[in-house]
Amino acid sequence: MIQTETLNLLEWPRLCQHLSTFAATKLGAVVARDLRIPDRQTDSETLLAQTREVYQLETTLPVSLSFEGIQDIGDALERAALQGVLGGEDLLAIATTLSGARTLRRTIDQYPNLTTLNALVEDLRTYPELEQEIYRCIDERGRVMDRASPKLGGIREQFKQQRDRIYQILQNILQRHSSAVQESLITQRGDRFVLPVKSSHRDVIPGIVHDTSTSGATLYVEPNAIVSHGNQLRQLLKQEQVEEEAVRRVLSEQVAAVHQDLERLLAIATTLDLATARARYSLWLGANPPHFIEFGAQPSDISPNSSSSSLSSITLRQLRHPLLLWQHQHEQGPAVVPIDLVIQPQIRVVAITGPNTGGKTVTLKTLGLAALMAKVGLFVPAREPVEIPWFHQVLADIGDEQSLQQSLSTFSGHIRRIGRILEALSGDDGRQAGSSTPSPSLVLLDEVGAGTDPSEGSALAIALLRYLADHAALTVATTHYGELKALKYQDERFENASVEFDDVSLSPTYRLLWGIPGRSNALAIAQRLGLNPEIVEAARAQIGAGSESDVNRVIAGLEQQRRQQEEKTKSADQLIRETERLHREILQRAEMLRQRERELQQQQEEAVQAAIAQARGDIAKVIRQLQRGPETAQAAQQATEALNDLADRHLPSRQVSPKPKPGFRPKAGDRVRIPRLGQVAEVLTNPDDGGEFTVRFGLMKMTVSLADVESLQGEKPELGGR
Structure with missing residues (x-):
């Protein structure tokens, strides 16, 4: 079966084995090692929702799911349903599983916003009365206790x-x-x-x-x-012994009466354990949640007036191979070089060219694993956003393991497997009956057309890729044939990509370049691997005047331009990030100043209110003294002096204003403060007739007026000219 072959070629069982190490229960680990791949997109979306909510529990909420006590009680439930008498250890395992499941539900119930997990445990029945009866009769060693009867x-x-x-x-x-x-x-x-x-x-x-x-x-x-x-x-x-068996028989009958609910409970607990394993594995990978997109429209299907929201590009930036990550972390393997996969929706076939050992096959496997990981509810080890179609089938022809097993030639082995791929595409039930649209499948072909006469092999490869462009949503193929590089310029459904080669170190960089066909660099690789230099130079002379050499020089020039453009992009990105940082800092300081201004205003208002209240009290006191005492000149004089004293203390007109500081006029080279921005800036130009001049702080330049600035000593500038 080609699907099983594909899983083995992509080393999917190894990934499942890695996933199983994150399971908390034995049953969860068993299920993880034999992971079922959903046949419907809705099932995949449910699995992703489970993973996302457990991930939220693990990373942002103060609790995580505990599976303590949950055991594989499936065989015990089956024996009880067949009227068998369970042993004490089996009964104890059922009791601890009931307790563990109840703890799981209580944890999830605390967070009603985890809608998928709450829906999963909504029908969970944990039978506390059965659990208590088992604990009453069975001790921690599984032995029937005296009090049982x-x-x-x-x-x-x-x-x-x-x-x-x-x-x-x-x-x-x-x-x-x-x-x-x-x-x-x-x-x-x-x-x-x-x-x-x-x-x-x-x-x-x-x-x-x-x-x-x-x-x-x-x-x-x-x-x-x-x-x-x-x-x-x-x-x-x-x-x-007879009485112990009688006790265990009664308990077994109670288990048998609810065995269907307990089987459901075990299935839910295993589902939660698997979701937790997916979340913890995704966290370990540094992965991000994928979003399924619509992909694979024919160019003729795209109307100039149609909304682009219905069509999306495959976006997998900084995508890393999960098995290589594991190898790097656990087996001292080399560092993993990420790749960028951004494929426009009208593209049906991507031809990847470049030298051997350059990472072409790893690219195929990484894409295939990413598609499968998304289907089973795993996050994908790529930078957000992670956007990928839901492929009904992932079909691959990578390597020649099959041909070696069947004692066939490499070419025969490839053709046999490609034939099985085409059969799977024609019989794909993921496509609507009678539909002319391609199968929603991802096809991965390594060294398509290799292993035979180059002219016939390239012709066969071209015909095969054109067929797949009509019958599969996306095909990614690696090749050395130069003829395949030209398909992009004949059919807009084709795209070129290449693995980068460093001409200085004579080694691949394992980076994927888009829009540029690759060079095989066979002579450079031969030189790096120690082949006699005379032979290498003779080979260069043999092809020196050929058109292939001219094409390689053009490609090398394009690669150089790409590298220069990438360097400029990096510099621009760095400048943008620095500008954004300064902008955030300015906004933060401005907000701090506004907050300080509000606090000072509040303090001033409170001081004024307090002064008014005190003045009112003092005036009321003077009035009361006048009302109580005799109307004499001395009393009137004292009242007048008291009122004058109040006026001196509280009326602004009676208070001595501070002398203003002498003004200044900024000139080029001075440093001034911009109070509204909270920044100290360098003056670049002298103020013009309108009082405006240019300043710089950090990487930013701006024009300000004299009214916007002050000296570092707090002096305001003179607004008039000198």
Whole structure:
């Protein structure tokens, strides 16, 4: 089956194994290792919603989901449903699972905004009464307790008394016949109590011999004096076992009565564990949530007047291979070089060219894994936004493992697998019946058309890619054939990309360049790998005058232009970031100044109100004195002096105004303060007739007026000319 082949070629089982290490339960790990890939986009979106909400719990909320106590009780539930009697350990596992599931639900119930998780646990029934009954009857070792039934407690009490009586009789025998035993020890053979009697003293302690030592020197004898007591003990033991089984049978019947709800509970707990594993793995990868987009419209389907919102580009910037990340972190592998994949919606086929060992195959695998990760609800290790179509199928022909197994040539192996891919496309049930639209599938082809005569191989590759452009949503193919590079200029559904090669170090950089076909750089690689320089130079001379050399020079020039443009873009991005930082800093300082101004205004208003209140009180006091005392000249004089004193203290017109500081006039080279921005700036030009001049602070230049600035000592500038 081509889908299974594809998963193996992409090393999907390894990724699932990595995911399973983040599961909290054994059952969750088992499910993660055999991860089911959804057949419907709605299922994938539900899984992503679960991952997103658990991720929120793990990263922004003060709690996380705990799976303590939850065990794989599936087999126990199945036996109970078939009227089997469960063991004590199975019953205890059911009780701890019920308790753990209740804890999960309580945690989720605290956050009603986690709508997907709340909907998942909405029908969760944890049967606390069943859990309590199991804990009442079964101890932490899985043994039925005395209190489980009155009859069981009585049997065990009789058993204890009978055993104590046997011990007492045996102790008396040991004391009376100490010379007849190897050591003063009471032991057991099976369920019978025996003494280690010397074989030479066999007749001293008559009884039943249950065992003999290897040397034959010791006989393990059950004295006749305790045989009847031993028989009674055995009967009590059987009665105990029967009563224990009766208790466990009752509990098993209670489990069987609700086994469907408990199976549902186990499934929900496993779903939550798997969602938690996805969230924690995504967090470890530094991944971001993907958004499914509509993709793959025919150019003729795109109307000039249509809204572009219905069509989106595949956007996977800084995409990293998850298995290489794991290898780098856990196996001391090399650092992972991210790639950028931005594919316009009208593109159906991308041809990636460039040298061997340059990262072309890794690019295919990374894209394939990203599509599968999004489908199963995993975040994708790429920079936001992560926008990718929901591909119904991911189909790949990478490497020649299949051909080696079948003893076929490399070419035959590729053709066989490509044939299976085409069959899967024609039978894709993800496409509406009778629809002429391509299958919503992603096809990945490594070294398409390789392994045969180059002219025939390139012709076959061109025909195959043109067919796939009509029948698959997106095909990404790697190739060395130069003829495939020209398809972009013949059909706008085709795009070129290449892996970058450093001509100085003679090694690939593993970066993906778009819009530029790559060079194979076979001679440069041969030179780096140590091939005789004379042979390399002879090869260069052989192709030096050919058209291929001219094309390579053009491509090299385009690559150089691309690198220069990228450097300029980086510089521009850095300048923009610095400008944005300064802008944020200016806004922050301006807000601080406004806040300080508001605080001062509030303080002034409070001081004025306090002064008014005090003045009113003082005036009222003077009035009361005049009303109480005789109307004499002395009293009037005192009242007048009091009112004058109030006026001097509270009327602004009576207060002495501070002398203004002498003004100044800024000139080029001075430093001034801009109070409204909270910035100190350098004066670049002298003020013009209108009082305006240019200043600079940081990377920003601006024109200000004299009224906007002051000196560093707080002086206001003269507004008139000198």
